[in-house]
Amino acid sequence: MNLHSKKDFQDCMLSILEPLKPYYSEEKARLTLGVTMAHYDIGATWMEAFSRPLWGLVPFWAGGGKEPEFEEIYRKGLTAGTDEKNPEYWGECTSFDQRFVEMAAISYGIMFAPEVVWDPLTEAQKENLCNYLNKINEHPLPVCNWILFAVLVNIAMKKVGRRYSPEMLEEYLEGLETFYLGEGWYQDGDSGQKDYYISFAIHFYSLIYAVIMEKDDPERAKKYKARAMEFAKQFIYWFDEEGEAIPFGRSLTYRFSQVSFFSVCLLAGLEPFPVPVMKGLIARHLRTWLKRPIFDRDHVLTIGYGYPNLTMAERYNAPGSPYWGMKVFAFLLLPDDHPFWSVEEAPLPKLAPACPQKYADLFVYHYGNHTTAFAPGVYSPNGHGQIVAKYGKFAYDTRFSISVAKSCYELHENAPDNMLAFWIDGYVYVRRICEESKITENGVWSKWSPYPGITVETTITPDAGGHTRVHKITSEIDCVAYDCGFAVSRGDFEEVGFAEKVDGMSAQASNEFCSCTVSAVLDENTQVNEVADKPPVGYMITVDPNTNLLYTKTKIPAVKYHIRKGPQEIVTRVDAEVI
Template identity: 50%
Template sequence: MKLETKEDYRQLMLQLLDPLKPLYSKGCARLHLGDSGVTYPEVSMEMEAFSRPLWALVPLWLGGGKGFEEIYVTGLRNGTDPLHCEYWGGFNDYDQRFVEMAAIASGLIFTPEKLWEPLEEREKDNLAKWLYGINEHIIPDCNWQFFMILVNVALQKLGCPYSKEKLISGLDKIESYYIGDGWYRDGGSSQKDYYISFAMHYYGLLYSAAMEEEDPKRCIQFKERAKIFAGDFIYWFDENGAALPFGRSLAYRFGEAAFWSAYLFAGLDDIPAGVIKGILSRHLNWWLDQKIFDRDGVLTIGYSYPNLIMAERYNAPGSPYWGMKTLLCLGLPDNHPFWTAKAEPLPTLDSKKALKQADMLMQRIGGDVIAYPAGVCEKYGHGHVPEKYSKFAYSTRFGFSVARSQIILHENAPDSSLAFVIDGDDYVFVRKYSDRYEVLEDRVISSWHPFPGISVTTTIIPKEYGHLRIHEIESQYDCTAYDCGFSVKKFTKEYEQRAEGTAAAVSNEEQSCQVTGAGPGAAGFVIESDPNTNVLYPNAAIPAVSYRIKKGETIRLETQVKSSVR
């Protein structure tokens, strides 16, 4: 799709949101998009689906566009009226509806003439009281603090009762999450993923755009940190428009690029508008080429195709519309340089770069972007945590796989992992998290244990052909270890697979991955992954090398992983 002018971007937004119009409830406060389960009740699911399109609609209105105004004024009127059958209700601690308040608050901050002024006094009072509820309950100590911040900013600007105490405490907590070099933690989490870009920085830049007069010092600080972060985050983007599939909440899809729209919206220009336009236009078009819509044009849960296996427990049918945050650029004025700039390619980037605060080493090789993370993550999380954070490598062209089960290799689909199967057992054990790690300029070293009684130290070294893995293993069990390469798409042109001697390879017309091993009992092996385990394609195979591990011995393995894309 041509994405050059403001009108082009508006047409994209309409393409994404127009299919929702017949699905709003009679009172416009609910939006039912599907029947899959999630950790919160139906009223929250439908309120979430109602709210998230506002992340694009508010910029549309701010930038002079029209559409959906009557739906959203009516929805706000009825959803916050305790006497209406579509009332969104009161709250519990940690309520999902607090998340969705942020989009409404953004609309009240930047386009009050669309969402606030058309309301009668009683309706304004209902809305303000409903929003104030976020101040009366417990919210998580993480990016959710920004939802409370934005709500109180909106209430303050509208002259309604707000909590100055909660506003200040929320901002203080956000400040405590900053770890330097442009990076935040997401609350107490050690994981560095897209939440740093589309949550911590995004909302900080929204705050900067809204509160420049009231809180200039903090606004400047948010902007300066975003400038630094941009220099690292640009490494997560491929020349073809794809961004790195890594971490949780990938169902938000093109939300991966939301930071770049917020960067422009906050008035930052260290990176030229043409470069950012190139990132956004290529990224959005990459997503339009994927199979992310159902037959009615509604976004699905999944990544590059509908896929509930890889989803988190908090992914409801309306959740993917958080990706609409990337269209914040629609709020730029007509004369902004972004609209007249030509989409430029990425600037020259280092072939290898250590992102120390992100605990990963990045490599750009032959058109592919590969991240080698240290395996830093929580022991427990929202679903498939080891697969989303602890594999040895993540690629924009090969993606990664999530386990269908921990039983049998083909169900586990352990691409980019060293998978252990203890003799006499069918369970598969991989790196869940690292006990110790070090990210250097040319390698990543981690110590980990897939199972009590098995300890591993792994060194990953990027090479011109891909990467080298060195494993030092001590085991109290006889077992087999499978060192697995990238997943490669099956059922496509020129597909081939082979396993001979100490090597295995899988390839097609666009990809190739070969693994070659050196160690006791090294033998090539191809794992036929279960369908829908890889996030990029529904059918894949994984080249691997199997090794024999003897109880009580210290074993050293070396596996070359050669990968190429066309």
């Protein structure tokens, strides 16, 4: 895909949104893209699907783009959705309402493209829209990135001279400070999560604030920009040389929003890296996504990651949710003479292999053609879906991706890649959450318990070929555990030259583009008779289809260990190669 000129990127953005046009309702306030449901009501579902394309359309319009049909759709839809007397009214707001999320995209439009979404409205229509958006100041919000939706609403209303709440604006901006950790990192409020929400939510909205309020609030604008510059030094490690991103944390169905932090940096005039480097990263990232089967037959984005997949979805993923990914197009707002449109793409800068990220609770190792994040299993236990798989694995890799469980009854259904999986009484138990953890200069340590009476201390040490795991286990029962490596594609619609080998205490799975070998390591002090009765053995797990986020059919190489009562130590070597 040619992504060089401004028109190239504009055409790319429009090609994603153009297929939506037949699915807008008569009054345009509702966009129906599927029949699956999220936990919120249908009115919020319609509003979400309507609003999220604005993350791409607004910078397109603000940057000089013209698309009369979409302009008419959004003027008409905003009018209908906020008019209580209109049959397509989006509905009343309640506490913690999903509608507050979608108000952010509308506010984005009022701030950056008022000539399309605000100026043409009649006085009555503007008043309806203003009244509707101000409902965000009348109800409590979750203490997380949601408070910044209210910030965007209030500064949008302030910008167009309408009613807003200076008190709520200040309260939420002060609240944001309680999220800040250091080195550019925030946590996502009360949840404590550190994931893509820090980049595509907290930093994204902070930089919008910095642009809009630079004259009114120069100190905060300066602070938000400085934090973004610092954050970028570590966040660049979440990508590999081909633009692939680490599949870690919630909301992975937002796909190419993973790189939107760098897009909004450009919008805000920040260059944490030279413009050619940022252009190269954004363009390569988009290409990797757009070559995958992420659209349905009508070219509508699906819920999933590398392909349609409801197993990995959160409870807040409705059919319109994936269009949050349109945030990646924030750079379309840049003027025609900006260097971004003329420079050639450049590769990633030279990066040191290891990057401990203590405030992110990750140790990231950059191998070049793939990147792995090693995690201690630190996250909120109150998850939205597949929280264990998305935060609790030992390793997350840009090319191998991760797998999500279909059940805890069978290994092949649990798909425990990069987990130490205990098999007890017909159930699979893995690291759900750690009790203690630390990120060191050399790797990751965590203490955790998969099952009552079993305690594990895991030390992971990455190196140029892969990583070594040392598990110190104290168990009150005899059981079996499988130390699992990366899931390797065994082909789907195309053959990938898959091969497997189980030999003694190791197992290897490989194909034309990658390989993973998992081996038990017996140190020189281990006596043969200590393991002779039940030695570790290589094992291959043929997992259920559609469990891995990138590859529809995979196998996981592992080592099977017999865990005895009392203390013991097992050491596993995982070698991973991308060709």
